[in-house]
Amino acid sequence: MSNKTDNNLNTSINEMYKIIGGQIRKMRRITGVTSTELGDLIGVSQQQISRYEIGSTKISLEIILRISQVFSVSPYYFIEDSLLFFTRHHLPDDNMFTGSTDAGVNTEPDTRLPEY
Numbered sequence: 001m002s003n004k005t006d007n008n009l010n011t012s013i014n015e016m017y018k019i020i021g022g023q024i025r026k027m028r029r030i031t032g033v034t035s036t037e038l039g040d041l042i043g044v045s046q047q048q049i050s051r052y053e054i055g056s057t058k059i060s061l062e063i064i065l066r067i068s069q070v071f072s073v074s075p076y077y078f079i080e081d082s083l084l085f086f087t088r089h090h091l092p093d094d095n096m097f098t099g100s101t102d103a104g105v106n107t108e109p110d111t112r113l114p115e116y
Contacts, residue, residue, distance in 0.1 A: 009090065
């Protein structure tokens with residue numbers, strides 16, 4: 001990879017952490033949970049929650065899973081938008097799974113009933 005590609009990827013990764021943090025903040029505000037309360041529930045400080053929410057600290061999968069449990073939502077709620085951002089900015093459209101690949105492999109789900 002070139003330095004420009006590395007820089008673009010690093011910039012996107014940082015943006016992804018901000019998107020995840022924004023989703024945490026949004027869920028926290030919707031539910032009326034303070035950053036102190038959330039921190040107590042998952043075992044981190046209020047300051048750490050604030051860092052996650054602004055994207056200045058990388059959030060681990062473990063923390064995302066703990067937060068998901070607190071709010072009883074799928075972890076996808078927090079990461080889906082960041083993955084879409086990555087996909088739009090770093091994967092070519094022609095590499096997306098759209099039903100078949102250049103190799104002729106069908107990627108559509110098999111909906112046939114099994115024969116007994």
